[in-house]
Amino acid sequence: MKAVAAYKYYDAETVEEACAVLNQYAGKAKVLAGGTDLVDWMKRRFMPTPEVLVNIKKIPGLSGITEEGGALKIGATTTLTDIVENSTIQSKYKSLADAAAKGPPPPIRNMGTVAGNLCQYVRCWYYRWPDWYCYRKGGPICFAPGGRNVPHAIMEQKVCNAVVPSDLAVPLAAMNATLTVQGTGGTREVAVKDLYVVLGTVLKPDEIITSVTVPEAPTKQAFLKSRVRAGVDFALVSAAAATTSKGTTVALGGVAPIMVAGTPDAINAAIDKATPLSENRYKVSVAKAMVRRVTA
Numbered sequence: 001m002k003a004v005a006a007y008k009y010y011d012a013e014t015v016e017e018a019c020a021v022l023n024q025y026a027g028k029a030k031v032l033a034g035g036t037d038l039v040d041w042m043k044r045r046f047m048p049t050p051e052v053l054v055n056i057k058k059i060p061g062l063s064g065i066t067e068e069g070g071a072l073k074i075g076a077t078t079t080l081t082d083i084v085e086n087s088t089i090q091s092k093y094k095s096l097a098d099a100a101a102k103g104p105p106p107p108i109r110n111m112g113t114v115a116g117n118l119c120q121y122v123r124c125w126y127y128r129w130p131d132w133y134c135y136r137k138g139g140p141i142c143f144a145p146g147g148r149n150v151p152h153a154i155m156e157q158k159v160c161n162a163v164v165p166s167d168l169a170v171p172l173a174a175m176n177a178t179l180t181v182q183g184t185g186g187t188r189e190v191a192v193k194d195l196y197v198v199l200g201t202v203l204k205p206d207e208i209i210t211s212v213t214v215p216e217a218p219t220k221q222a223f224l225k226s227r228v229r230a231g232v233d234f235a236l237v238s239a240a241a242a243t244t245s246k247g248t249t250v251a252l253g254g255v256a257p258i259m260v261a262g263t264p265d266a267i268n269a270a271i272d273k274a275t276p277l278s279e280n281r282y283k284v285s286v287a288k289a290m291v292r293r294v295t296a
């Protein structure tokens, strides 16, 4: 691990200020929340160091968990520990508490935030190594199909086979959660299931997530995660189901570079059409079994 290269640091006091700095540096500035992923990235230097870090953790009102009019609102800088320990989430949105508890270890949960978890970089080992110049870094090739690909995608691959690494995205997508996103041009809502595109997210360089809203508490829900090390590890496959007034939605994690969410029938059909790589065919049967179990 190398020392972090030089960068400028900006403590934002308001969301507007944060967006203005992001806009000024047009793609060369990064939002800093808990720093548990971003600083690791900067130390490993697998991508160029941002010119500016915009710290959003001191912005008043960006952290906290409230329930209003039947909807749950979670501020962007709320930590994963807050999610695990919150009594409303434990009782009414348990699949979210389960996903946070089965995510990173406690020291990372104490620092890591909800929005940071959703926006963390993919865990592809080629991507996270400086010498491998792949598609996601603007290079000419994806190394996964011809290389080691046990944890990689089995569907929706297009040019990149890395999977969305966020555990929280899975129950949030199943619960039809939306993100409030603010930029210099105003505020908009983005469904969690639509946050990811094949090589990143739909967020513009001057936008930050300010909160996550779950529109209603599910009447039935479940979250399951399979991983190599039972103590702490990223998902090989995960699944969540949530039944609300709109029906049952299933979401899968660990299978694609984008969120895979829909009715149980649609998700089973998507698994049937999966295109696994040389080492990850096992994910097809794990995903099938998980969908059966979370919807039982």
Ligand SMILES: Cc1cc2nc3c(=O)[nH]c(=O)nc-3n(C[C@H](O)[C@H](O)[C@H](O)COP(=O)(O)OP(=O)(O)OC[C@H]3O[C@@H](n4cnc5c(N)ncnc54)[C@H](O)[C@@H]3O)c2cc1C
Binding pocket: 030, 031, 032, 033, 034, 035, 036, 037, 038, 039, 056, 076, 077, 080, 102, 103, 104, 105, 108, 111, 112, 113, 114, 115, 116, 117, 118, 119, 120, 121, 165, 166, 167, 168, 203, 207, 208, 209, 210, 232, 233, 234, 235
């Ligand atoms: C040892 C270890 C084990 C882990 N295991 C798991 C696991 O099993 N499951 C899992 O899901 N995660 C896991 N993680 C990832 C961890 O959950 C994330 O590192 C953490 O949640 C990131 O949050 P942060 O606030 O520290 O983000 P940061 O590191 O500050 O930021 C991460 C990214 O999100 C962007 N960002 C942050 N906040 C916003 C915002 N409000 N709007 C827009 N962009 C934003 C940043 O610019 C950056 O690109 C693990 C991490 C470690 C170190």
Ligand code: SF4
Binding pocket: 122, 124, 125, 126, 127, 134, 135, 136, 137, 141, 142, 143, 144, 152, 159, 160, 161, 162
């Ligand atoms: S899976 Fe994506 S991140 Fe990994 S090597 Fe291929 S293009 Fe790069």
